[in-house]
Amino acid sequence: MPRPPDPAKRRDLLxxxxxxxxxxxxxxxxxxxxxxxxxxxxxxxxYYFGTKERMVAEALALDERRPLLRARDLLDPTTSPKNPxxxxxxxxxxxxxLSTPNLRAWLPLYLEIMTASLLHPDRYxxxxxxxxxxxxxxxxxxxxxxxxxxxxxxxxxALLVDAVFGLLMAPLADGDWDRADxxxxxxxxxxxxxxxxx
Amino acid sequence: MPRPPDPAKRRDLLxxxxxxxxxxxxxxxxxxxxxxxxxxxxxxxxYYFGTKERMVAEALALDERRPLLRARDLLDPTTSPKNPxxxxxxxxxxxxxLSTPNLRAWLPLYLEIMTASLLHPDRYxxxxxxxxxxxxxxxxxxxxxxxxxxxxxxxxxALLVDAVFGLLMAPLADGDWDRADxxxxxxxxxxxxxxxxx
DNA sequence: TATTTACTGTAGCACCCGCTACGTGTATAT
DNA sequence: ATATACACGTAGCGGGTGCTACAGTAAATA
Numbered sequence: 001m002p003r004p005p006d007p008a009k010r011r012d013l014l015x016x017x018x019x020x021x022x023x024x025x026x027x028x029x030x031x032x033x034x035x036x037x038x039x040x041x042x043x044x045x046x047y048y049f050g051t052k053e054r055m056v057a058e059a060l061a062l063d064e065r066r067p068l069l070r071a072r073d074l075l076d077p078t079t080s081p082k083n084p085x086x087x088x089x090x091x092x093x094x095x096x097x098l099s100t101p102n103l104r105a106w107l108p109l110y111l112e113i114m115t116a117s118l119l120h121p122d123r124y125x126x127x128x129x130x131x132x133x134x135x136x137x138x139x140x141x142x143x144x145x146x147x148x149x150x151x152x153x154x155x156x157x158a159l160l161v162d163a164v165f166g167l168l169m170a171p172l173a174d175g176d177w178d179r180a181d182x183x184x185x186x187x188x189x190x191x192x193x194x195x196x197x198x
Numbered sequence: 199m200p201r202p203p204d205p206a207k208r209r210d211l212l213x214x215x216x217x218x219x220x221x222x223x224x225x226x227x228x229x230x231x232x233x234x235x236x237x238x239x240x241x242x243x244x245y246y247f248g249t250k251e252r253m254v255a256e257a258l259a260l261d262e263r264r265p266l267l268r269a270r271d272l273l274d275p276t277t278s279p280k281n282p283x284x285x286x287x288x289x290x291x292x293x294x295x296l297s298t299p300n301l302r303a304w305l306p307l308y309l310e311i312m313t314a315s316l317l318h319p320d321r322y323x324x325x326x327x328x329x330x331x332x333x334x335x336x337x338x339x340x341x342x343x344x345x346x347x348x349x350x351x352x353x354x355x356a357l358l359v360d361a362v363f364g365l366l367m368a369p370l371a372d373g374d375w376d377r378a379d380x381x382x383x384x385x386x387x388x389x390x391x392x393x394x395x396x
Numbered sequence: 397t398a399t400t401t402a403c404t405g406t407a408g409c410a411c412c413c414g415c416t417a418c419g420t421g422t423a424t425a426t
Numbered sequence: 427a428t429a430t431a432c433a434c435g436t437a438g439c440g441g442g443t444g445c446t447a448c449a450g451t452a453a454a455t456a
Contacts, residue, residue, distance in 0.1 A: 002401040003454045009403090025317035027225050031444065042444080043404065052444065108316045115313045118306045118370055119223035129371040158368065159381035166364025170356065172316050173327040183357035190388040200431040201424045207433085229414065240414080242434065250414065 010048050013038070017045075017059040022105055025112050026056065081142055084195035088188055090142075091160070095184055098168060099177060108172055135161045147198035156195070163187060208246050211236070215243075215257040220303055223310050224254065279340055282393035286386055288340075289358070293382055296366060297375060306370055333359045344393060354393070361385060 016038045021029060031042040031052055049055035081087035097103060114128035136157045143153035167187065171180040214236045219227060229240035229250055247253035279285035295301060312326035334355045341351035365385065369378040 002399085003403090003452085005402060023317075025314075027314065027317075030442080032442085041404075043406090043446095046445065047403075108313070111313045112317060114371075115306070115309045116223075116225065119221075119225075119310060126371070132368055132371050154377065155380045155384055158377050159365070159384050162364040162368040162378070162381060163361035163385065164364065165367065166360040166362065167357070169363065169367075170330055170360040173312075173324070173330050179352065179356050180360070182353045183360060186353055186357050186392075187361065190392050194384075194388050200429085201422080201433090203432060228412080230412080239435075241416095241436085244415065245432095245434075 013040070013045070013048060014059050017055060021056065021059060022109050025109060027112060027116065029056070080145060082145065084146065084192050087142060087146070087195065088192050091164075091188060092185075095164065099181070104177075107168065111169060111172065132161060132165070143195075146195060152198075156191075160191065211238070211243070211246060212257050215253060219254065219257060220307050223307060225310060225314065227254070278343060280343065282344065282390050285340060285344070285393065286390050289362075289386060290383075293362065297379070302375075305366065309367060309370065330359060330363070341393075354389075358389065 017034065020034055020037060029052075031045055035042045035045055045055055046052075049058060081090050098107075113124060114131065117124040117127040117129070136154070139157035139160055140150075140153045143156045144150065146153075148156065164184070164187075167180050167184050171177045215232065218232055218235060227250075229243055233240045233243055243253055244250075247256060279288050296305075311322060312329065315322040315325035315327070334352070337355035337358055338348075338351045341354045342348065344351075346354065362382070362385075365378050365382050369375045
């Protein structure tokens with residue numbers, strides 16, 4: 001005899017929250033302005049999600065680790081690059097996926113969280129450390145598979161990951177993705193020869 | 199007949215504020231906790247500086263643009279690198295200066311401000327954009343001086359600046375400056391050959 | 397139609413924020 | 427010694443924060 005809940009409302013609200021957070025950041029997120037922008041009230045957000053923290057967690061949980069997971073899919077099974085050329089192809093595919101407007105939109109928020117984790121690890125956890133070490137670890141094993149010694153592989157992986165990290169952040173400032181694209185491919189042109197002589 | 203002000207107090211307070219901000223960031227800086235940590239009161243901070251904003255500006259004003267200015271000194275007059283080898287030397291010197299613990303300490307704060315400027319340009323201004331374009335502009339002219347075409351010079355400059363930016367940020371996460379150092383020198387090893395054939 | 401539940405508005409709490417009004421003590425130059 | 431400006435404490439204002447208590451409305455089932 002009661003009235004069934006409408007799952008659509010909650011889901012729509014969650015999507016709106018996600019887009020708002022992506023656009024406006026986490027640092028000074030406030031329930032009342034957020035609710036006003038969404039055409040609802042803080043009361044409703046707390047009704048559906050109980051807590052600001054749970055709301056944010058739920059809104060960002062779905063996609064938060066997708067880039068790395070996609071990359072893992074791209075090379076883990078048995079597709080792992082066994083030569084410099086295929087490693088380059090992997091790098092280019094990953095770059096292209098990260099450059100997708102879909103993922104691009106997440107980058108400023110990611111960056112905000114990562115830098116915040118440097119100064120306030122108690123609040124955010126070692127997010128930046130985790131992201132970098134996961135990517136670096138992934139690539140270290142790839143370089144090791146190319147026949148490099150452990151320290152050499154670690155240096156090559158760190159260089160590639162950190163440099164690409166920088167190339168990814170720069171266009172966020174001025175929107176010039178073409179230049180970043182050109183710089184990325186030039187980087188690969190210069191790095192790849194070094195991957196041959198193990 | 200009155201009593202003269204003591205300039206030392208104000209200056210000491212300013213130094214303490216600067217160190218606190220460097221350590222704790224700007225995003226959630228609050229007068230009362232800051233004052234408590236400094237052994238004083240919010241009342242005194244406002245007494246000396248009038249406003250939180252003015253206090254922060256004064257505390258960070260002195261050194262905020264030093265790295266770039268030092269770099270300019272390093273190459274502007276007539277010392278501008280005229281060949282790849284001297285450009286490499288310039289890059290290494292700049293890297294070394296940025297790696298100085300003295301400047302290292304500023305990097306997380308810089309990074310926080312830069313990323314905040316991406317999501318809240320109204321509050322911080324286009325800080326990240328300015329920093330990157332200034333460095334890129336500087337190096338573009340250097341590459342042009344090496345005989346490169348304009349677009350080629352811009353790509354090389356963007357690649358070097360953005361990659362170094364990434365290499366500089368990574369050790370902030372895990373403190374591994376040795377790895378960053380190795381990666382940086384490997385990067386130069388791979389990039390320099392490309393600077394010869396203009 | 398009666399009832400149960402989803403949904404939503406209004407007030408307000410306790411706390412933190414930047415900042416100010418007001419008062420007091422103290423060191424110094426006359 | 428006294429006047430003067432520095433130095434500093436206390437209390438509080440107006441506003442924003444996350445969150446809650448209480449009430450009321452709307453809708454679907456029986």
